[in-house]
Amino acid sequence: MRRIQVLLCSGTACQSSGSDKVKRALLDELGSHDLLSEVQIVETGCMGPCELGPVLLVYPEGTFYVRVKPDDAAEIVSEHFLKGRPVRRLLWTEGAPQPQEIPFFSRQMKLVLRNCGTIDPEKIEEYIATGGYEALGKVVTLDPAQVIAAVKESGLRGRGGAGFPTGTKWELVRAATGDTKYVICNADEGDPGAFMDRAILEGDPHAVLEGMAIAAYAVGASRGYVYVRAEYPLAIRRLEVALAQARKLGLLGARIFESDFSFDIELRMGAGAFVCGEETALMASIEGRRGEPRPRPPYPATHGLWGKPTLINNVETFANVRHIVLGGAAAFAAVGTEKSKGTKVFALAGKVRNTGLVEVPMGITLRELVFDIGGGVPAGREFKAVQIGGPSGGCLPASLLDTPVDYDSLSRHGAIMGSGGVIVLDDATCMVNMARFFLEFTADESCGKCVPCRVGTQMMLAILNRIVAGEGTDQDLVRLAEIGDMMKNASLCALGQTAPNPVLSTLRYFPEEYRAHIRDRSCPAGVCPNLVRYVVVPEACRGCDACRRACPTGAAQGTAGKAPYRIADELCIRCGACFDACPFGAVKKEPR
Amino acid sequence: MINLRIDDVPAQAEPGQTILDAARAAGVRIPTLCHLEALCPVGACRLCLVEIRNWNGKLVPACATPAQEGLDVVANSDRLTSLRRTILELLFAERNHICAFCVSNGHCELQDLATELGMDHVTFPYRFPALALDASHAKFGIDHNRCVLCGRCVRACAEVEGAFTWGFAGRGVHTLVEADLGDRWGRSVTCTGCGKCVQACPTGALFEKGKITAEQEKRPALLAEITERRPRA
DSSP: OOOEEEEEEOSHHHHHTTHHHHHHHHHHHHHHTTOTTTEEEEEESOOSOGGGOSOEEEETTTEEEOSOOGGGHHHIIIIIIITOOOOGGGBSBTTBOSGGGSHHHHTOOOSTTTTTTTSOTTOHHHHHHTTTTHHHHHHTTSOHHHHHHHHHHHTOBOTTTTOOBHHHHHHHHHHSOOSOOEEEEEEOOOSTTOOHHHHHHHHOHHHHHHHHHHHHHHHTOSEEEEEEETTOHHHHHHHHHHHHHHHHTTSSBSSGGGSSOOBEEEEEEEOSOGGGGSHHHHHHHHTTSOOOOOOOSSOTTTSOGGGSOEEEEEHHHHHHHHHHHHHOHHHHHTSBOSSSBSEEEEEEEESOSSOEEEEEETTOBHHIIIIIITOOSOTTOOEEEEEESGGGSEEEEGGGTTOBOSHHHHHHTTOOOTTSEEEEEETTOOHHHHHHHHHHHHHHHOOSOSHHHHHHHHHHHHHHHHHHTTOOOHHHHHHHHHHHHHHHHHOSSHHHHHTTHHHHHHHHHOHHHHHHHHHSOOOTTSOSGGGEEEEEOTTTOOOOOHHHHHOSSSOEEEETTEEEEEEOTTTOOOOOHHHHHOTTSOEEEEEO | OEEEEETTEEEEEOTTOBHHHHHHHTTOOOOOSSOOTTSOOOOOSOTTEEEEGGGTTEEEETTTSBOOTTOEEEOSOHHHHHHHHHHHHHHHHHTTOOGGGOTTTTSOHHHHHHHHHTOOOOOSOOOOOOOOEEOOSSSEEEEGGGOOOOOHHHHIIIIIIOOOOEEEESOGGGOEEEEGGGBOGGGOSSOOOOOHHHHHOSSSSEEETTOOGGGOOOOTTHHHHHHHHSOOO
């Protein structure tokens, strides 16, 4: 009799912090106590709080352990499994052993992620046990028009970033003339700091495949592709396992559920170009051509893969579909705001206590997302802004924290929902340097096909590089806005059209920081190397000589044993060696 | 017949024709650079961007957008001229387009466009990357410093000659037109030496050896002359 189940997160984040070793250690311990028949270890997808990994959840009572080391296995087995006493030091919060008592979990609403962290993604039986493929079984008995009507009624919008109404897209593909149609799942998640789609593919791959099959039935396609980036080896492996299992059970392939509907899916690996997340570039890449976008219209709905009508949706969009079919469109639409229905998965990253993967109802405020669920900025620092939507998104300041998270509110303020990357920035973040980072990314990832993006990103980057080096002029700010506006209007695809957003939104909400860099030659956050100076705090200095030995130019000066030391600004090249070397935190960076 | 309006002039197009085709038939001038008759449109240079009034003022490339019934197109306006000038400036600043030292001086589409659109100076800093010149081919040369990445050579080679010698390598501002996956042109085993790429090139990037600037006039119309003579399937 199995009396205990251990759900061990084996998403990419927990694997990289050592979940495999924890599993082996637990198995060893269980073996030596002869408990292997009583305790079952289930490897699941991502549970969410990635920074606390490896994490595990012990049922039946639901004890949540964090930062588990292989060495902890002995104590968990002997104390908890044998004596029934949870190991208190491994709990996330003292006194709140269960997930539902922790705000990080209790404030979330898991729909898409419902199976992530609760089932073994490599066992199709576990997916089926949660109602998996029931939606597909139901759909093949319906008229395709009914399926599309349900998706339209649900109000589901594309989760890849632009928020196009999903049902309308399906309807367009259904209406397109042609015998051969394709369904593509866009899993080329490339935003820095975003890992929503990866988690879904790793934690619940069948939900995506089932969503694709339902879509294929609705639009009349018989072949599908998942375009997934090669940098996601675990997601690829789990997709391969899932495809093989689904085919074996006849859930993919010919005559699904003994209906006339046949559908199969192939994987295509992306070779690491951000632009291939753009639908026309993605299709060019599947076709074996250079991954470059092409002008639309014609849209993929009529002229897609190999010129055939093609439905292309994002991972999370497909993962929502089964819930609409099973729970009903009305129940789905009951969650969210007037124009943004359902939930959204976000990847919380940056200067926030609880980094990781969360799913919340649309319309929740940024404040709830960052502070209630994210736990706010770590002690000693202050919240400054939230960067939402990745390189295409924007930065929203503290004054906009009560903005509801939905497609329209975010774009009204100059950010975008995007695919769901949320990066929290604290007061030690330089907004100019942050904008420069994203521009460097888009300049590097521009495919080079159209002039506004190819050269425009370079020109904006050159200006930002000048500003962070303390060589900017007031005219540069006008110029940034001009180039940004030109790129927005004239670029061929969304990469170029949205690449200026990080710059334009920081110019809008943090103009004084740009001005400080230009007029005062000062970086208020103390980040830009040319615009800070290093000083020794006399009270903290112990005269250990570490800074003097580390300094390559003789700027750090003093005599061993005789505190305080000093740093001669005129000799300093701002390499930061003294800052890194000081064991007492006595070297400080301050704005010049 | 599709009926549309371009710069308030009634225009017509056959199904399958583009806004650019309709504009040319109606006598409305729209500047182009990457577009070339007989080659598939790519909409890359963005000089032919026009504004569609009944699509909320959306800008679309005239060369690659199918003509549709009832479109109200603005092909020339102060906004579009200023946008086109900026795009030209970006092109001039991107590599090296110092006309006085170029083999195509006087026969260059980039130069002609700058004259037409009144681009009298470049307000962006010149990047002047140090790019190579490949003179290994017996008859022709390629100077990447003069290349605007319009891809006309790539398409002429693939679509008209069928040799697929040229292709793009790298990405973004580091994109280069390369022969046989990066080999020197002179060593290319696929190049037929037909010279269609040279005739298609709008600037001095592809040039004929042994010709002085005054003789370096190109015949981009050659490609359409060839394809029009071919039997239609």
